[in-house]
Amino acid sequence: MIYVAPIHNPIPGAVRYISQQLPNEFRGLVAVHQTKFDPRIALDKTRNQYNSTILLAELLQELPSKHAKIIGITEVDLFIPVLTFVFGEAQLNGNVAVASSHRLRNSYYGLPENPDLVLERLYKEAVHELGHVFSLTHCDNYRCVMHAATGVEELDLKNAAFCSACNSVLRSASF
Amino acid sequence: MGRHRIRPFEVNIRRRDGHGWAIQMPAPQDRTEVRGLKNHTAAILVVDDEAAVRESLCSWFQKDGYTADTAADAVEALKKLSKRAWDIILLDIKMPNISGMELLRRIRQIDPDIVSIMITAYASVDTAVEALKGGAFDYVVKPIDPDDLSRIVRKAIEQRKLKKENLSLRTKIEDMVPEEELIGDSPQIKKIQEIIETVSQTDVSVLIRGDSGTGKELIARLIHAKSTRRYSPLVAVNCGALPESLLESELFGHEKGSFTGAQYKHRGKLEISNGGTLFLDEVGTIDAKTQVDLLRVLDSKQFTRLGGNQVISVDFRVICATNQDLEQLVKEGKFREDFYYRINVFPINLPPLRDRSGDIRLFAQHFLERYAIQIRKKVLRLSPEALSLIMKHDWPGNVRELKNAIERAVVVAGGPEIRPEDLPFDMNKISKPRGESSIAEVERAHILDMLGRTGWNITRTAQILGIDRVTLYNKIKKYGLSK
Ligand SMILES: [Zn+2]
Ligand SMILES: [Zn+2]
Numbered sequence: 001m002i003y004v005a006p007i008h009n010p011i012p013g014a015v016r017y018i019s020q021q022l023p024n025e026f027r028g029l030v031a032v033h034q035t036k037f038d039p040r041i042a043l044d045k046t047r048n049q050y051n052s053t054i055l056l057a058e059l060l061q062e063l064p065s066k067h068a069k070i071i072g073i074t075e076v077d078l079f080i081p082v083l084t085f086v087f088g089e090a091q092l093n094g095n096v097a098v099a100s101s102h103r104l105r106n107s108y109y110g111l112p113e114n115p116d117l118v119l120e121r122l123y124k125e126a127v128h129e130l131g132h133v134f135s136l137t138h139c140d141n142y143r144c145v146m147h148a149a150t151g152v153e154e155l156d157l158k159n160a161a162f163c164s165a166c167n168s169v170l171r172s173a174s175f
Numbered sequence: 176m177g178r179h180r181i182r183p184f185e186v187n188i189r190r191r192d193g194h195g196w197a198i199q200m201p202a203p204q205d206r207t208e209v210r211g212l213k214n215h216t217a218a219i220l221v222v223d224d225e226a227a228v229r230e231s232l233c234s235w236f237q238k239d240g241y242t243a244d245t246a247a248d249a250v251e252a253l254k255k256l257s258k259r260a261w262d263i264i265l266l267d268i269k270m271p272n273i274s275g276m277e278l279l280r281r282i283r284q285i286d287p288d289i290v291s292i293m294i295t296a297y298a299s300v301d302t303a304v305e306a307l308k309g310g311a312f313d314y315v316v317k318p319i320d321p322d323d324l325s326r327i328v329r330k331a332i333e334q335r336k337l338k339k340e341n342l343s344l345r346t347k348i349e350d351m352v353p354e355e356e357l358i359g360d361s362p363q364i365k366k367i368q369e370i371i372e373t374v375s376q377t378d379v380s381v382l383i384r385g386d387s388g389t390g391k392e393l394i395a396r397l398i399h400a401k402s403t404r405r406y407s408p409l410v411a412v413n414c415g416a417l418p419e420s421l422l423e424s425e426l427f428g429h430e431k432g433s434f435t436g437a438q439y440k441h442r443g444k445l446e447i448s449n450g451g452t453l454f455l456d457e458v459g460t461i462d463a464k465t466q467v468d469l470l471r472v473l474d475s476k477q478f479t480r481l482g483g484n485q486v487i488s489v490d491f492r493v494i495c496a497t498n499q500d501l502e503q504l505v506k507e508g509k510f511r512e513d514f515y516y517r518i519n520v521f522p523i524n525l526p527p528l529r530d531r532s533g534d535i536r537l538f539a540q541h542f543l544e545r546y547a548i549q550i551r552k553k554v555l556r557l558s559p560e561a562l563s564l565i566m567k568h569d570w571p572g573n574v575r576e577l578k579n580a581i582e583r584a585v586v587v588a589g590g591p592e593i594r595p596e597d598l599p600f601d602m603n604k605i606s607k608p609r610g611e612s613s614i615a616e617v618e619r620a621h622i623l624d625m626l627g628r629t630g631w632n633i634t635r636t637a638q639i640l641g642i643d644r645v646t647l648y649n650k651i652k653k654y655g656l657s658k
Contacts, residue, residue, distance in 0.1 A: 053231065080231040082294075084318045092238055103439065110435025111424070137240040141351070142408045142451075148239060150322040153442045157408050 002026055002130065003033035003064065007055060007074040011101050014073055017119050018126050025127050025161060033070055035062060052078040052089040052098050059096040069133050071126050072098035088125050090132035097129035104152060121152060124160045131162065131170070139166050217332055218242040218259070222252040222266040222278065223294060232265060249273035256285055263331050267294045268302055276309055283310045290331040351405045353396040358541050359534035363526045370523055375401035380518050383496040385525030387642040388575030391496035392456060394523060399452040404492060407450030415457030415645045423465055429481035445478060448491040458518065459499035459510060466514040473517055493518065528570040528577065538574060539565050542581035543593070555591045564595050571618040575641030599639060619654040631658055
């Protein structure tokens with residue numbers, strides 16, 4: 001079971017879109033999970049960003065069952081202490097992940113806004129982080145969703161799907 | 176669940192004085208079990224007294240497919256150094272007891288080939304110089320920009336001369352090949368197939384010419400997929416679809432702030448296509464200034480982002496495409512001659528669909544099979560009447576128009592056969608026998624007819640015709656059409 005969990009007002013339509021699309025890439029059921037924790041505990045006031053590792057820890061506390069996976073979807077700007085920002089974070093070979101649309105908006109880069117593109121980027125980021133949860137590491141294929149993207153530019157080059165190599169690892173590792 | 180073991184999900188969060196949060200996420204139960212499709216030989220050790228820093232860096236490297244581990248201080252680091260060979264060490268300059276600089280000195284005594292990257296909390300020239308003098312390869316300032324970190328690690332790996340092994344085995348070749356293929360057994364298509372084979376083995380600039388919808392981008396993708404550059408991206412830019420100011424930014428990228436209000440740098444397509452192929456569609460629409468700038472990049476392989484001064488080196492192959500008469504544009508002074516010669520080293524001409532009627536049937540059959548599978552509908556064949564209409568049609572929108580027509584027909588078909596009425600327009604009406612009217616006349620009439628049907632909805636008409644909106648606007652202008 002994969003749960004999609006809205007955290008602190010994600011962009012409208014994102015949770016629904018991602019829940020609908022995820023079965024294309026992952027077997028099993030997808031449901032929405034309403035989080036109970038206050039996301040502000042992850043807010044770093046000096047950086048004005050949210051610590052994604054704290055969000056992961058909170059999601060882990062709310063895990064409905066040992067086998068469940070949760071992907072948190074948010075609009076807040078995420079970071080891990082050593083990096084200036086992250087698009088998302090996942091527990092490798094674990095249960096929880098989080099993805100943010102904050103830096104996936106065109107306007108963040110001084111470009112004309114494109115709502116469909118933000119949704120597509122966020123979906124790719126969610127699939128990527130969930131791939132980590134299902135034990136996948138980065139892939140060399142620039143069209144594979146598991147390719148490491150340090151920017152939206154690379155994100156736009158990849159598909160929202162696993163390449164055949166990653167897909168076969170995913171199938172054998174997790175189902 | 177098979178071999179996939181689930182570990183208990185405790186988590187330990189504690190507040191540390193002055194350091195915000197430190198979270199101890201449970202580490203993967205068995206690091207060797209973590210699968211990856213990247214076969215790096217590099218092993219990376221992260222040494223930092225701050226748990227949050229070393230754990231998050233370690234996890235970051237593991238997700239990138241590296242073997243990674245952590246040490247909380249110099250003593251632990253030295254212990255781990257004695258147990259196995261490490262390729263790269265990231266170490267915090269400021270640590271209690273034995274400092275990072277002192278540890279660096281000891282590491283260099285143990286193995287001078289280990290690539291050391293220092294982590295510092297402040298960008299100060301002094302510490303940087305001191306670290307580099309002490310034999311460090313480079314240094315990073317906390318917090319690190321993810322892009323900088325991956326670049327430094329890539330550089331470090333090059334330094335160690337660690338090759339990414341078995342890349343071609345792990346990145347399957349079939350994954351790199353476009354989903355579409357070149358269809359047709361006409362002599363023209365056979366010739367083009369030969370040309371693709373030849374030109375893909377070289378690095379020369381290719382100019383693909385042909386009407387809208389003849390499949391110019393597909394040819395570019397096939398050349399790229401057969402070239403040694405296939406594991407790096409093919410980056411397509413439709414130059415005609417972007418206003419001048421945006422095209423420049425799209426190609427060259429821009430720095431944060433400056434004129435755009437960007438909160439973060441935006442990397443252009445030139446940068447993203449590094450190692451791969453840059454495909455410039457509708458190259459004839461590029462303005463003179465951008466032509467000059469592009470020419471400079473093609474010659475020097477270097478450029479700067481807009482609003483920046485850092486020189487960025489790139490290595491890509493350029494493939495251009497156009498449906499315009501570039502020679503005429505050069506004569507009229509609308510296209511630079513030097514740029515024209517630079518991009519037109521190897522021209523490929525794609526004939527319009529109507530000139531290779533033998534391929535029309537193959538295309539129709541191919542698209543029919545594909546869409547029938549896609550929408551899980553048992554549409555098996557074209558009725559003789561429908562096929563005859565398709566063969567007679569002039570296809571001003573070329574392959575794209577044919578593709579759209581078949582796709583729609585498969586959707587609306589009521590039985591196993593596509594009948595004339597399933598086709599998206601009354602072909603009898605617009606396809607006069609050839610010879611009676613010029614192609615331009617047929618095209619004009621067809622476009623006008625479609626515009627009438629859609630109530631002059633440009634987007635829809637362009638979709639039906641299988642051409643982009645810019646091309647449709649140009650044709651409306653060319654034929655002087657109005658409501
Ligand atoms: Zn990743
Ligand atoms: Zn992959």
